[in-house]
Amino acid sequence: xxxxxxxxxxxxxxxxxxxxxxxxxxxxxxxxxxxxxxxxxxxxxxxxxxxxxxxxxxxxxxxxxxxxxxxxxxxxxxxxxxxxxxxxxxxxxxxxxxxxxxxxxxxxxxxxxxxxxxxxxxxxxxxxxxxxxxxxxxxxxxxxxxxxxxxxxxxxxxxxxxxxxxxxxxxxxxxxxxxxxxxxxxxxxxxxxxxxxxxxxxxxxxxxxxxxxxxxxxxxxxxxxxxxxxxxxxxxxxxxxxxxxxxxxxxxxxxxxxxxxxxxxxxxxxxxxxxxxxxxxxxxxxxxxxxxxxxxxxxxxxx
Amino acid sequence: xxxxxxxxxxxxxxxxxxxxxxxxxxxxxxxxxxxxxxxxxxxxxxxxxxxxxxxxxxxxxxxxxxxxxxxxxxxxxxxxxxxxxxxxxxxxxxxxxxxxxxxxxxxxxxxxxxxxxxxxxxxxxxxxxxxxxxxxxxxxxxxxxxxxxxxxxxxxxxxxxxxxxxxxxxxxxxxxxxxxxxxxxxxxxxxxxxxxxxxxxxxxxxxxxxxxxxxxxxxxxxxxxxxxxxxxxxxxxxxxxxxxxxxxxxxxxxxxxxxxxxxxxxxxxxxxxxxxxxxxxxxxxxxxxxxxxxxxxxxxxxxxxxxxxxxxxxxxxxxxxxxxxxxxxxxxxxxxxxxxxxxxxxxxxxxxxxxxxxxxxxxxxxxxxxxxxxxxxxxxxxxxxxxxxxxxxxxxxxxxxxxxxxxxxxxxxxxxxxxxxxxxxxxxxxxxxxxxxxxxxxxxxxxxxxxxxxxxxxxxxxxxxxxxxxxxxxxxxxxxxxxxxxxxxxxxxxxxxxxxxxxxxxxxxxxxxxxxxxxxxxxxxxxxxxx
Numbered sequence: 001x002x003x004x005x006x007x008x009x010x011x012x013x014x015x016x017x018x019x020x021x022x023x024x025x026x027x028x029x030x031x032x033x034x035x036x037x038x039x040x041x042x043x044x045x046x047x048x049x050x051x052x053x054x055x056x057x058x059x060x061x062x063x064x065x066x067x068x069x070x071x072x073x074x075x076x077x078x079x080x081x082x083x084x085x086x087x088x089x090x091x092x093x094x095x096x097x098x099x100x101x102x103x104x105x106x107x108x109x110x111x112x113x114x115x116x117x118x119x120x121x122x123x124x125x126x127x128x129x130x131x132x133x134x135x136x137x138x139x140x141x142x143x144x145x146x147x148x149x150x151x152x153x154x155x156x157x158x159x160x161x162x163x164x165x166x167x168x169x170x171x172x173x174x175x176x177x178x179x180x181x182x183x184x185x186x187x188x189x190x191x192x193x194x195x196x197x198x199x200x201x202x203x204x205x206x207x208x209x210x211x212x213x214x215x216x217x218x219x220x221x222x223x224x225x226x227x228x229x230x231x232x233x234x235x236x237x238x239x240x241x242x243x244x245x246x247x248x249x250x251x252x253x254x255x256x257x258x259x260x261x262x263x264x265x266x267x268x269x270x271x272x273x274x275x276x277x278x279x280x281x282x283x284x285x286x287x288x289x290x291x292x293x294x295x296x297x298x299x300x301x302x303x
Numbered sequence: 304x305x306x307x308x309x310x311x312x313x314x315x316x317x318x319x320x321x322x323x324x325x326x327x328x329x330x331x332x333x334x335x336x337x338x339x340x341x342x343x344x345x346x347x348x349x350x351x352x353x354x355x356x357x358x359x360x361x362x363x364x365x366x367x368x369x370x371x372x373x374x375x376x377x378x379x380x381x382x383x384x385x386x387x388x389x390x391x392x393x394x395x396x397x398x399x400x401x402x403x404x405x406x407x408x409x410x411x412x413x414x415x416x417x418x419x420x421x422x423x424x425x426x427x428x429x430x431x432x433x434x435x436x437x438x439x440x441x442x443x444x445x446x447x448x449x450x451x452x453x454x455x456x457x458x459x460x461x462x463x464x465x466x467x468x469x470x471x472x473x474x475x476x477x478x479x480x481x482x483x484x485x486x487x488x489x490x491x492x493x494x495x496x497x498x499x500x501x502x503x504x505x506x507x508x509x510x511x512x513x514x515x516x517x518x519x520x521x522x523x524x525x526x527x528x529x530x531x532x533x534x535x536x537x538x539x540x541x542x543x544x545x546x547x548x549x550x551x552x553x554x555x556x557x558x559x560x561x562x563x564x565x566x567x568x569x570x571x572x573x574x575x576x577x578x579x580x581x582x583x584x585x586x587x588x589x590x591x592x593x594x595x596x597x598x599x600x601x602x603x604x605x606x607x608x609x610x611x612x613x614x615x616x617x618x619x620x621x622x623x624x625x626x627x628x629x630x631x632x633x634x635x636x637x638x639x640x641x642x643x644x645x646x647x648x649x650x651x652x653x654x655x656x657x658x659x660x661x662x663x664x665x666x667x668x669x670x671x672x673x674x675x676x677x678x679x680x681x682x683x684x685x686x687x688x689x690x691x692x693x694x695x696x697x698x699x700x701x702x703x704x705x706x707x708x709x710x711x712x713x714x715x716x717x718x719x720x721x722x723x724x725x726x727x728x729x730x731x732x733x734x735x736x737x738x739x740x741x742x743x744x745x746x747x748x749x750x751x752x753x754x755x756x757x758x759x760x761x762x763x764x765x766x767x768x769x770x771x772x773x774x775x776x777x778x779x780x781x782x783x784x785x786x787x788x789x790x791x792x793x794x795x796x797x798x799x800x801x802x803x804x805x806x807x808x809x810x811x812x813x814x815x816x817x818x819x820x821x822x823x824x825x826x827x828x829x830x831x832x833x834x
Contacts, residue, residue, distance in 0.1 A: 031741065049831075052683075052684050054680070054683060054684070054831065054832050054833070055831045055832075056830075056831060060373075073683075074686045074687065074688050075685070075686070077684060077686040078684050078686040081684075082681070082684040084677075084680055086677065088676055088677035088678045088680065088681070089681075090590070090593075091491065091593060091676070092577075092593070093580075093593065094575070094576035094577060094578065094592070096577060096578035096579050096580065097576065097577060097579070097581075097584060098580075099578055099580075099582050099714060100584065100585075101580055101589075102681060102682075103581075104584075104687065105583040105585065105586070105587070105682070105685040105686065105687055106685050106686060107686065124580040125579070126575040126576055126577065126578045127576070127638075128576055129576060130490070130491075140680065154684075158525075212307060213474035233741065242469065274349035274686075
């Protein structure tokens with residue numbers, strides 16, 4: 001395909017003694033929605049600020065929309081829209097004025113789309129920004145970003161403070177934008193949201209990329225939890241990839257690598273399955289493994 | 304019972320405040336005490352003999368000087384001179400300290416959302432305000448004690464020293480209470496400071512008019528009350544009942560207002576506004592104008608008020624001079640043969656320009672404030688250059704400085720015209736006011752250079768303003784060496800219309816300002832934002 005929209009390679013950014021980014025890699029292809037995950041303080045916002053040319057990386061290489069985000073910041077900003085996780089607004093301006101100002105400064109502003117978005121997000125644009133709740137401030141940022149015709153949306157935990165209804169409106173809007181060819185980088189803690197929207201995710205920890213790939217790829221190295229009742233007791237100890245076996249009479253519980261799932265199920269059905277529960281591999285499980293206290297532990301350690 | 308619950312947690316809250324703001328509190332306190340101590344010591348040196356004091360007393364007691372300094376009380380004594388020279392400006396600084404710290408400890412906490420966190424604890428509704436009042440009340444006691452002690456150390460009579468110290472304490476108390484009320488009425492810390500600052504300005508103006516005329520209006524001003532206690536001039540201790548009663552009454556009012564309003568709200572309901580932006584709101588400059596419009600208007604109005612008052616009383620100076628031949632010689636000695644009126648007008652314009660530099664610093668530092676509050680981020684993520692963002696605020700600082708200084712000059716001219724009907728008197732005022740533009744531009748340049756290269760130290764721009772004020776207002780009293788006086792850009796501007804304008808310093812200051820600005824713009828493109 002064409003060149004990537006975002007390409008960060010071995011990016012390092014330090015603040016004093018703190019290495020906020022410690023060799024970060026991130027690649028986003030045109031037209032995709034990429035989830036950008038990591039625990040608090042992992043460096044997600046720092047990475048985004050480097051991408052936006054607000055912070056200057058100490059070393060490494062960053063290419064944004066074919067340009068240098070530091071040198072070409074103004075030109076590149078015409079082609080993208082950004083929503084921070086905590087939108088700070090000018091307290092004396094109304095929400096409507098703020099949306100218009102931000103969108104006009106970006107250019108390519110569609111007033112009709114703005115009105116539609118104000119309606120969909122149920123925002124009262126006549127109130128002063130100083131009186132808005134956190135959720136309403138996020139709406140202002142989102143509407144101003146979504147009302148512009150841009151190639152890239154950079155969203156840094158954009159739905160924090162939004163209620164579930166508005167979250168689903170947000171998801172619709174992002175899908176529509178992606179359908180129109182817009183690339184989206186979505187940093188989020190809401191894993192269900194990322195799972196619904198993103199085909200690919202990157203997980204960072206302590207300023208480094210620890211996992212990146214499509215959700216399908218990530219699931220591939222994940223274990224599924226199975227709980228079953230069988231007619232006769234079943235022995236799974238010789239099946240590869242099965243761990244944490246717990247047999248209690250006719251009940252059995254175990255985790256199995258997805259690659260060995262078929263072999264394990266064959267063994268189960270030979271014993272006569274009475275009931276079966278499987279917990280599908282969730283993004284949360286993948287993510288939780290990277291939250292583990294030991295950052296040096298291999299992410300996909302074999303059992 | 305209810306009272307103890309309403310004030311639960313006050314002491315720990317006050318402790319935390321002292322811990323957080325210990326440097327700020329110590330700097331204001333030490334600054335005030337050192338300023339008084341240094342001035343008292345140099346007054347001692349300035350008037351070594353009784354003959355010097357007598358001459359100074361004869362020269363000082365005229366309406367123009369009273370307008371700046373207050374009533375003439377025992378000016379032929381060292382104590383009288385200390386109270387006269389340091390009192391009025393010292394009280395203004397003490398009041399400003401109390402106002403700025405009070406709004407910082409109350410409304411700003413509320414604005415930031417931190418107070419919400421505190422109120423959710425088992426802490427009384429009035430505790431945060433009581434803690435702020437306690438901290439400021441104590442700070443003002445320390446200021447008063449320090450002032451009394453430095454005066455005692457310079458060998459002044461004890462009773463006057465204690466009275467003078469108590470004046471500083473009670474002025475601080477009154478304006479702490481004023482700021483507490485303002486913090487209930489306004490819904491932002493900026494607006495609260497502005498409101499309390501307007502009360503301070505009004506107090507100064509009432510006092511100035513009162514001291515030039517029959518003194519009645521001075522009794523309406525907290526600064527006038529302080530001066531009515533007459534330190535070293537037959538102390539009148541009962542006068543202190545006035546500021547103490549006012550503090551208690553205003554404190555009770557603030558408390559009553561506090562329990563009648565919601566957390567985060569002011570007493571004025573939030574108005575709705577337009578759902579769409581006016582077409583011109585489409586550039587960083589338009590946004591900056593929208594943000595700073597009220598600031599320019601506020602400072603312009605305050606300066607115009609001062610200018611008008613200083614202008615309208617010019618008449619009484621002429622009356623005074625015609626009554627007193629020796630006075631003419633005395634005043635003219637400073638102005639190089641200029642008329643007393645011109646010397647007075649020139650000095651007034653310098654003071655107004657020094658006050659205007661406060662606006663300049665505030666306006667140019669707005670960009671840095673936008674950065675630390677996170678509001679610069681959504682703007683700079685747009686196709687907006689950092690230079691146009693920083694430059695918009697600097698441009699408002701530059702143009703606004705000229706606007707507010709001219710507002711003061713125009714109002715002063717109107718005042719002079721009303722008083723004398725003589726257009727010749729006012730012709731030189733506008734040029735004299737505009738003459739301070741290069742000095743104000745140096746303040747803009749300093750703010751830009753610091754914002755560009757040392758953003759965390761950008762607040763040091765205020766040091767330039769403070770230095771200008773101290774050198775301009777206390778310089779003659781402090782008897783500063785030339786190299787110190789030369790640090791203030793304002794001292795290089797001729798005292799027009801009393802002195803002829805000299806153009807070399809104007810050019811030099813303009814070049815300095817331009818270089819600082821270029822340096823600042825170069826820096827902003829090289830650093831992290833926010834940093």
